[in-house]
Amino acid sequence: MRKSLFFSILIIPIVTVLSFFSSCKQCNHSVDAVKTDSVSIPKLDALNEEIKKDSINPFLYYQRAQLYEANNDFKSAATDMFFALTLDSLRPEFYLYAAELFKKTAEPQRGLALMQKAIATDSMNTIFYVKAAELAYINTTVKGNYGIALNYLNAAIEKDPQNADIYFYKGTIFKEVGDTTKALSAFQTATELNPKFYNAYVQIGLLLTSRKDKNAEKYFDNAIKVSEKPEDALYAKANLLKEEGVRLYDANQDTKSKDKLNKAVVQFKKVIEVNYKNVEAYMGTGFCYYQMDSVQEAYKYYEMATKVEPTYAGAYFSKGLCAEDLGKKKEALALYQTCLNIDPTFKRAEEHLKKLQSVQ
Numbered sequence: 001m002r003k004s005l006f007f008s009i010l011i012i013p014i015v016t017v018l019s020f021f022s023s024c025k026q027c028n029h030s031v032d033a034v035k036t037d038s039v040s041i042p043k044l045d046a047l048n049e050e051i052k053k054d055s056i057n058p059f060l061y062y063q064r065a066q067l068y069e070a071n072n073d074f075k076s077a078a079t080d081m082f083f084a085l086t087l088d089s090l091r092p093e094f095y096l097y098a099a100e101l102f103k104k105t106a107e108p109q110r111g112l113a114l115m116q117k118a119i120a121t122d123s124m125n126t127i128f129y130v131k132a133a134e135l136a137y138i139n140t141t142v143k144g145n146y147g148i149a150l151n152y153l154n155a156a157i158e159k160d161p162q163n164a165d166i167y168f169y170k171g172t173i174f175k176e177v178g179d180t181t182k183a184l185s186a187f188q189t190a191t192e193l194n195p196k197f198y199n200a201y202v203q204i205g206l207l208l209t210s211r212k213d214k215n216a217e218k219y220f221d222n223a224i225k226v227s228e229k230p231e232d233a234l235y236a237k238a239n240l241l242k243e244e245g246v247r248l249y250d251a252n253q254d255t256k257s258k259d260k261l262n263k264a265v266v267q268f269k270k271v272i273e274v275n276y277k278n279v280e281a282y283m284g285t286g287f288c289y290y291q292m293d294s295v296q297e298a299y300k301y302y303e304m305a306t307k308v309e310p311t312y313a314g315a316y317f318s319k320g321l322c323a324e325d326l327g328k329k330k331e332a333l334a335l336y337q338t339c340l341n342i343d344p345t346f347k348r349a350e351e352h353l354k355k356l357q358s359v360q
Helices: 014-021 045-054 056-071 074-087 094-104 108-121 126-138 144-157 164-176 181-192 199-208 216-226 232-250 254-272 277-289 295-308 313-325 329-342 346-357
Strands: none
Touching: 045 056, 045 199, 056 074, 056 094, 074 094, 094 108, 094 126, 108 126, 108 199, 126 144, 126 164, 144 164, 164 181, 164 254, 181 199, 199 216, 199 232, 216 232, 232 254, 254 277, 277 295, 277 313, 295 313, 313 329, 329 346
16 A cells, blocks of 8 residues: 655644553553563563663664564553654554554554544545554444444545555445445446456455356456466356356256356366465365266365365265265265264264165
8 A cells, every 4th residue: 555645744742642542551651661571582682672772762662562462462562652652653653553453452442543643643644544444444332333434434535546445445344334336336446546456356256246247257357367376366266157057057057067167177276276275175176076977086176175174074074975976885974974073063964974874
C-alpha cells in the first residue's frame, strides 16, 4: 500500500499520548523506567544496555517492543510502545505498531482510539484510516462496527482515490455483510486501479461462482496470470470445474462431465505443485478420479491425503470407499475404523463399517 507524504503534521502534546495510555493498566509506568530483566530473550540484554545509555531514544523502545512481541510478551511490548510514543508522538510506525499490539491482545477499541489520535497527527496518511477501519471491522462488540469501518475507508478514498487496496478492503466488508453487488463493484474497481491485484480477482471469481456466473473462471484465470504462486486461484478454479462436472454427470451428460472433471484434475495437480501440503487438492483430485470410475487413481490420491494430514477423518473414509470397491475388504474395515477413531460422529463411516462387518 502506498504511504502518503506528511502534507500537514499537527503536533499533539505528549500529554495526549500519556492520557490515552494511562487508562491501560499494563502501560501505567513511569517514563523513566528501564527494563533490565532479560527473561531469556535473545538480544534483549544488549538492547537493555543501549537503553541505559540512551533512555530518551524512542526507537530503542520500539525495537525492544518487537522483541517482546516475538516472544508473546504483549504486556511488555505495549509498555515499551507507551515509552516510544511519549518520547515521539509523531512517528506513524509507532502508532501503527501499537495499534497492532492492541489487536493481538483483543483490545481493538483501544487500538481504534489510538488510530484516531494518529489521524489527528496526519490527516493525509491513508494508512491510519485503513488501520482504523480494520480495528472497527473486528470489533464486533460495537453496534454498527461495519458502518464505522466503511466510513474510515471512504475518508481514505477521499484522500487517495487511486488506492486499489482501499477499495479491496471495502469489498471485503460488503462481502461480509452480504451485499455482493457492492462487493463486486469494489473488487472490480480495485482491479481497474491495479490490474495485477491477485486477491481482488480471486474474490470476484468466488462471488461470481456463488452466483453461478460463467464469468467466474475468467477471473480465476486472471488471478493465475498475475501471481507466481496462485494457490487459492488454482484451487478455486479446480473446485469450480469439479462442481460443473458433477452437475453435468447428474444431468446424464457423461462426456461433458468427464471433460470438466479431467480439467479439474489438471488444476488440482497444479495446486499440489505450488503447495504439496494442500490436503484439499489431494482430496479434490481423488474425488474427480472416483467420479470418473478411476478408482485406483482415486485410492492413490486419498492415500497421499492421509500422509499429508494424518488426522483428516474424511481422507480415511474416502480411501476406505476405494479399498472396498477394489475388493480390499479388510483394509476398508481398518480405514473406516481409523476414520471413526478420529471422528466418532462420522456417520457414513459407521454405516459402511457396520455393513462390511455384517457380511463377514
